[in-house]
Amino acid sequence: MLDKTKNGTRIAAVIATIRQRIAGRSLTAGDKLPSIRAFARALQVSTSTVVEAYDRLAAEGVIQARAGSGFYVASQAVPLALSEIGPKLDRAVDPFWVSRQSLDAGGDDLKPGCGWLPPSWMPDDGIRRALRTLSRTDGPSLADYGTPLGLPPLRQLIARRMGDHGIDASPDQIMLTESGTQALDLLCRFLLEPGDTVMVDDPCYFNFHALLRAHRARIVSVAYTPTGPDIEQFAKALQEHRPRLYITNSAIHNPTGAMLSPVTAHRVLKLAEQAGLTIIEDDIFADFEHVPAPRLAAFDGLDRVVHIGSFSKTLSASARCGFIAARPDWIEGLIDLKIATTFGGGRLTAELVLNVLRDGSYRKHMEGLRHRLSRAMAEVNARLKNLGLVPWIEPQAGLFLWSRLPDDLDSADVARQALADNIVLAPGNVFSLSQSASSFLRFNVSQSQDERVFAALRKAIARKR
Amino acid sequence: MLDKTKNGTRIAAVIATIRQRIAGRSLTAGDKLPSIRAFARALQVSTSTVVEAYDRLAAEGVIQARAGSGFYVASQAVPLALSEIGPKLDRAVDPFWVSRQSLDAGGDDLKPGCGWLPPSWMPDDGIRRALRTLSRTDGPSLADYGTPLGLPPLRQLIARRMGDHGIDASPDQIMLTESGTQALDLLCRFLLEPGDTVMVDDPCYFNFHALLRAHRARIVSVAYTPTGPDIEQFAKALQEHRPRLYITNSAIHNPTGAMLSPVTAHRVLKLAEQAGLTIIEDDIFADFEHVPAPRLAAFDGLDRVVHIGSFSKTLSASARCGFIAARPDWIEGLIDLKIATTFGGGRLTAELVLNVLRDGSYRKHMEGLRHRLSRAMAEVNARLKNLGLVPWIEPQAGLFLWSRLPDDLDSADVARQALADNIVLAPGNVFSLSQSASSFLRFNVSQSQDERVFAALRKAIARKR
Numbered sequence: 042m043l044d045k046t047k048n049g050t051r052i053a054a055v056i057a058t059i060r061q062r063i064a065g066r067s068l069t070a071g072d073k074l075p076s077i078r079a080f081a082r083a084l085q086v087s088t089s090t091v092v093e094a095y096d097r098l099a100a101e102g103v104i105q106a107r108a109g110s111g112f113y114v115a116s117q118a119v120p121l122a123l124s125e126i127g128p129k130l131d132r133a134v135d136p137f138w139v140s141r142q143s144l145d146a147g148g149d150d151l152k153p154g155c156g157w158l159p160p161s162w163m164p165d166d167g168i169r170r171a172l173r174t175l176s177r178t179d180g181p182s183l184a185d186y187g188t189p190l191g192l193p194p195l196r197q198l199i200a201r202r203m204g205d206h207g208i209d210a211s212p213d214q215i216m217l218t219e220s221g222t223q224a225l226d227l228l229c230r231f232l233l234e235p236g237d238t239v240m241v242d243d244p245c246y247f248n249f250h251a252l253l254r255a256h257r258a259r260i261v262s263v264a265y266t267p268t269g270p271d272i273e274q275f276a277k278a279l280q281e282h283r284p285r286l287y288i289t290n291s292a293i294h295n296p297t298g299a300m301l302s303p304v305t306a307h308r309v310l311k312l313a314e315q316a317g318l319t320i321i322e323d324d325i326f327a328d329f330e331h332v333p334a335p336r337l338a339a340f341d342g343l344d345r346v347v348h349i350g351s352f353s354k355t356l357s358a359s360a361r362c363g364f365i366a367a368r369p370d371w372i373e374g375l376i377d378l379k380i381a382t383t384f385g386g387g388r389l390t391a392e393l394v395l396n397v398l399r400d401g402s403y404r405k406h407m408e409g410l411r412h413r414l415s416r417a418m419a420e421v422n423a424r425l426k427n428l429g430l431v432p433w434i435e436p437q438a439g440l441f442l443w444s445r446l447p448d449d450l451d452s453a454d455v456a457r458q459a460l461a462d463n464i465v466l467a468p469g470n471v472f473s474l475s476q477s478a479s480s481f482l483r484f485n486v487s488q489s490q491d492e493r494v495f496a497a498l499r500k501a502i503a504r505k506r
Numbered sequence: 507m508l509d510k511t512k513n514g515t516r517i518a519a520v521i522a523t524i525r526q527r528i529a530g531r532s533l534t535a536g537d538k539l540p541s542i543r544a545f546a547r548a549l550q551v552s553t554s555t556v557v558e559a560y561d562r563l564a565a566e567g568v569i570q571a572r573a574g575s576g577f578y579v580a581s582q583a584v585p586l587a588l589s590e591i592g593p594k595l596d597r598a599v600d601p602f603w604v605s606r607q608s609l610d611a612g613g614d615d616l617k618p619g620c621g622w623l624p625p626s627w628m629p630d631d632g633i634r635r636a637l638r639t640l641s642r643t644d645g646p647s648l649a650d651y652g653t654p655l656g657l658p659p660l661r662q663l664i665a666r667r668m669g670d671h672g673i674d675a676s677p678d679q680i681m682l683t684e685s686g687t688q689a690l691d692l693l694c695r696f697l698l699e700p701g702d703t704v705m706v707d708d709p710c711y712f713n714f715h716a717l718l719r720a721h722r723a724r725i726v727s728v729a730y731t732p733t734g735p736d737i738e739q740f741a742k743a744l745q746e747h748r749p750r751l752y753i754t755n756s757a758i759h760n761p762t763g764a765m766l767s768p769v770t771a772h773r774v775l776k777l778a779e780q781a782g783l784t785i786i787e788d789d790i791f792a793d794f795e796h797v798p799a800p801r802l803a804a805f806d807g808l809d810r811v812v813h814i815g816s817f818s819k820t821l822s823a824s825a826r827c828g829f830i831a832a833r834p835d836w837i838e839g840l841i842d843l844k845i846a847t848t849f850g851g852g853r854l855t856a857e858l859v860l861n862v863l864r865d866g867s868y869r870k871h872m873e874g875l876r877h878r879l880s881r882a883m884a885e886v887n888a889r890l891k892n893l894g895l896v897p898w899i900e901p902q903a904g905l906f907l908w909s910r911l912p913d914d915l916d917s918a919d920v921a922r923q924a925l926a927d928n929i930v931l932a933p934g935n936v937f938s939l940s941q942s943a944s945s946f947l948r949f950n951v952s953q954s955q956d957e958r959v960f961a962a963l964r965k966a967i968a969r970k971r
Contacts, residue, residue, distance in 0.1 A: 070699075140845050144654050160645035168648045172641035176634045180625035183633045186823040189609050217682050219826070222849040230720065234534075235700055251846035255695065358651040359853040361684070380605050381716035384687040388824040390854065 051086050055094035058084065060273050063103070063114060073114040074104060121345040135471070136251040138456075142465040153226040153370060153489040154456070154467030154482070156295070157358055158247075158440070163415070164406040168357055171396035175389070182392050185338055186385025189376045191217025191364075195395040199350075199364055206327065207339035208348060210366045216375055217386050221363040222248065223349030225288070227378055228321055228347055228365065229256045232286055240284040242270055244443070244472035244481070246295040246323075249288055262474035265297060267434045269305030272312075279316040286319050290336050291348075293326040296472050296483035298436025300334040310341055320346045328355040328407055329414065329439045343368055352394050354440075355407065360390040414440060417486040424495055425484065429503060433481070443469075449480045450505050456482070458501040464494060514553045520559035523549065528568070528579060529904065539569060539577040589690075596620035600936070601716040605922075607930040612717070613621035618954040619921070619932030619947070621711075621760070622823055623905070627952055629871040633822055636861035640854070647857050651850025654841045656682025656829075660860040664829055671792065673813060675831045681840055682851050686790050686816030686828040687713065690753070692843055693786055693812055694721045697751055705749040707735055708947070709908075709937030711760045711788075712751055726951060727939035730762060732899050734770030736776075746779040751784050756813075757799050758791040761937050762908040763901025765799040775805055783810045793820040793872055794879065794904045808833055817859050819905075820872065825855040879905060882951040889960050890949065893967060898946070907949040908934075914945045915970050921947070923966040929959060 056187030062068040077095065081088040095112050098104045104112045143155035175182065178306070190196065196212040203210050218224040233239070235257040241249050243262035253260050261282045264271040270289070278284065287309075291301060313320055322337045327350060338348040343366060351363035365375060379386070397403055415438070422432055422442055436442065446452055452468035459466045469481030527533040539545070542560065546553040560577050563569045569577045608620035640647065655661065660676040668675050683689040698704070700722040706714050708727035718725050726747045729736040735754070743749065752774075756766060778785055787802045792815060803813040808831060816828035830840065844851070862868055880903070887907055888895055894912030901907065911917055917933035924931045934946030 091904045136847060140849070141654060143840070144651055144845070144850055157651065158649075160649040163645065163649035165645050165648050169641045172637050172648075176637035176641070180628065180630050182824060183630050183637075184611055184623075184625040184628035184822045186622065186818075189606060219688075219852070220848055222847065223684075226847045248846065248849060251842070255843060255846045276879075353651075353850075357854070359647060359649055359849055360855075361848075361850075361852045376606070377716070378720060380602060380609070381713065381720045382687065382691045383685055383826075384605070384713060385609055385818075385823055385826075387684070387826045387852065387855065389822070389858075390825075390852065392824075393854075398955055427647050435824050 051090045051092045055084060055086060055091055056078075056098060059094070059098060060103070062126070064315070068114050070114050072114045073110075075115070076111060122250070136247040136254075139247060139465065139471055140251075140468045142460065146465055147463075150463045150465060151488070151491050151494055152465040153484050153494050154465045155485055156440075156489055157354060157485075158410075158487045163355075163357060164403055165238055167397040167400045167402050167406065168360070168393070170400060170402075171393050174396050175392055178392070182388060185386065185388065187217070187388035187391060189380060189386075190215070190372075191386045192388065192391040192395060195362075195391050195398075196364070198395065198398055199366075201250075202327075202337075203348065203366060206324075206333050206336050208336055208343065208366070210338075210348070211369075214343065214369050214372060215364055215366045216372060216378070216379065217391055218349075218363040218365060219383060219387055220349075220361045221323065221349055221353060222252070224349040224351070224363045224365045225252060225321060225323065226250075226255075227375060227382070228349070228367075229253070229258070229286075230382070231375055231378055231503055232319060233258055237286070238282045238284040240275075240278055240282070240287040241474065242289055242294070243475050244296050244469065244478050245288075245474075246290060247467075247471040249472065253288075260474055264297060265294060266305075267297075267299045268302035268365045269299070270309065272305060272308050275309060276312055279312055283316070284318060286321060287313065288321045288323065289337075290326070291322045291324045291336050291338075292330055293436070293439035293441075296441050296467070296481075297324070298439050298441045299434055300437060301337070303335045306335045306337055306340055310337060310346075313345055317449060318345065322346055322348050324348060324350040325354055326439055329411060331411060331415075331438050338366070347371075352398075355410070356394060356397055356403075360393045361387065362390045362394045411438065414438070414487060417490065418442065421484060421486040421489045426496075428495065428498055430482070430498075440485045440487055442486060444482055444484060446482065447502065450502060451479050452482045453479065454505060455498070455501040458504065459497045462493070462500075464496045464497045476506060508919055510587055516555045516561045517562070520545075520551060520556055520782065521563060524559070524563060524565075525568070527573065533579050535569065535579050536577045538594055539579070541576060551671065585618040586830040597944070601712040601719075603934045604712060604930065604936055605716075605969065611930055612928075615928045615930060616953070616956050616959055617930040618949050618959050619930045620950055620953055621905075622643075622950075623875075623952045624820060628820075628822060629868055629877060632824070632862040632865045632867050632871065633858070635867075636858050637863065639861050640857055643857070647833060647853060650853065652682070652853035652856060654838075654845060654851075654853040655680070656851045657856040657860060659823060660779060660827075660856050661829075663863055664831075667792075668803075668813065668831060671789075671801050673801055673808065673831070674804075675808055675813070676834075677888075679808065679834050679837060680829055680831045681837060681844065682856055683814075683816075683828040683830060683844070684848060684852055685826045686788065686814055686818060687717070688848070689816070689828045689830045690714075690717060690786060690788065691720075692840060692847070693814070693832075694723070694751075696716070696836070696843055698723055702751070703747045703749040705740075705743055705747070705783075706939065707754055707759070708940050709758060709934065709943050710753075710939075711755065712932075714935040715939065723938055730759060730764060731770075732762075732764045733767035734764070737773050739768060740774060741777050744777055744783065748781070749783060751786060751914065752778065753786045754802075755791070756787045756789050756801050756803075757795055758904035758906075759899070761790070761906050762898055762933070763904050763906045764899055765902060766802070768800045771800045771805055771953060775802060775811075778810055787811055787813050789813060789815040790819055791904055794876060796876060796880075796903050803831070812836075817863075820875070821859060821862055821868075823857045824894050827859045829856045876903065879903070879952060882955065883907065886949060886954045890963075893960065893963055895947070895963075905950045905952055907951060909947055909949060911945045912967065913948065913971060916944050918944065919946045919970060920963070920966040924962045927958070927962045927965075929962045 043491040215393030456466040456468040467483040703724040707730040813831040895909040921931040921933040932948040934943030
């Protein structure tokens, strides 16, 4: 039976189901809707509920009644509402819940659920110096568009950094983008047709779900283990769903903090090869590693693996800059697509990132940051354990702790509760396509330094028990 | 008969035709291709040409032969190649020709065909001051993501500027984007289904064509007159093609430099209302006007008109920042889509733009710039007339002169010729869906200050005569 929606009516749930099918293109303009009786039976609601839902959709112009024949999808498209695509009806476990709450949070709000460092942990001295350097630079850097591929010395530097992780890439295979998210978005546009199937990890970064919905892709997920995706499920999903694409985090996995093992990396690539699968490896947390984990792109040589990254997590999320490293024969097409959809790249932010990365203080800052994160990880983990939360693994590096609430409490309930205290948590199911992480929370240890976080958790747990 | 392609073979033309149909979704996975005989007849080529084209596509895995049954579109999608969507086979009049040549041009190249000012005409003192101010600002401005809508004081300032053009918008109706192009891209995603029809001006900014191809939209065009779109054609196109959207430049039209008259604006809106048409009004050249032209959004009150803009043309193309002003009930959906596809906005560039706009020197700079452009317009126009080029109109403001070559010479030929002299021109047909502007060139008067531009034109004209 359909879950009750927030506003409490089954009618709204039926309406949402129809909207999802239209948005997901399983119903298109002119298609006949299921008969009222059949649909009521399928959704286990009364026929009067379906009648009312169809009437409201007809009043909005989304569907049209044809006398004696039934209801049809109207030909005028309605704007794309991402919140209405996909199976979720509860905004608390919608992929946008965490991002919108975190991005909109005021200065007094606490955000242990967000995915980035507090500004005071970022290399702001380096950024200030880079801004002063830029204020003395030449006119074109300040006022002209970037070249289609983007600033050559920054692409050279990225190629060298990738080399340090065993990935052999020429600067001509690297294209700068406005952000890591935009890199992924461009690649989805380049590689996907609406209705194509894409595989993600379960759990995975929640915005992968949101982005794929925007591309009207079918999403399937494979359980993530402490050493990478579950290989048996991976093989089975390839056979069953023939996905076009697999999107994953390398290095430090979001949200679990797990690391891919060389054995799993090799198996994933072998299966991908057999199935003609393309893989996008999002390496956004590279600079947090103490010891580099294996990269799929290193094993594969950028043949069927596309490598993307950005500087939002370690340098600045305010000065946006990301990149794509891909096989050379894809670069021309990607450039056309970048020009069509964003025109010239953001030259100034690329110059800023280059200046900070070149600044001698950056490496030292990152070393200090990694140790600070290790200490915070140990402290936060200890405090959470005290409250009865059990970590799925003890991550070796990064920002994230993926911890299970005691007594299988529902993390969406706890998150709603905490929001009343101006604390933004990240409930497990926003990361899980299968909705199988309902008792997990993702903690960003750098944003969990305030006593109020633990007090609110204690309160929410006590209330729910 | 099909045009010969650059590499001189009819086979390539047949291959391109099939690819276009696949990319444009008129052939999808599993569809049967036309029979060799029928297709040869339709394209007026020999059957052996079609056989060879099908064989090559089969070798690439794009199509598959089934014994005794014919050829079928393969189920594995091929990456989206924008250069292959749409009717054009000649890269010289492809929408990417001008943008790629201009963005890739070296320091010694001249680009009278490009769409932006030389860096030395931009307010670089203001930008330098703003960078120094930013280097002394707080941590969150330097390192944190922007809020979903974007920097509040910049949205307030944009609302006031829109008010000066008679457009009543609250800051909550304004969402910052990474650029004007990204604003348009987000709106297309929000409003279009693949296969929807979009109307543009003929001629119009060439990147509208490229962007709409990326959205797999059907494009129709309406002739532009010196006072706006041809109203009879506009009405007829609405009836015949039922477009979902009309995209146009307000204020100073690109490439013609024309201005919408109040009468035409009123008629366009009346027809749009009858047809349920949404209009996107791109106001990117607002700051170049001496006297404000009517805005569709001002007449309409941001009901069916969405207003977009950016600061790339007058402030900096290196620090990217654009905006969307739309009806309040669309803003939530647009925020979700922005987060899904770019996550946080570029806060640093928004802060930079705000600082420059607030700097007392900006208004004075713009006054000087407008006069400098007026002088350049008169000079360049006089020199072009000397060479036999006739302006379509005498623009009242802006950067662009839309001029016709003598003797109906082909501007793509002239542009190819000029490129050998490292001069990037903008041939008319890149702006024209109907390919009816073959003897026009768009000149950016600020980039036509070098004697070599006119020498190269003289040479190319003499050679072609």
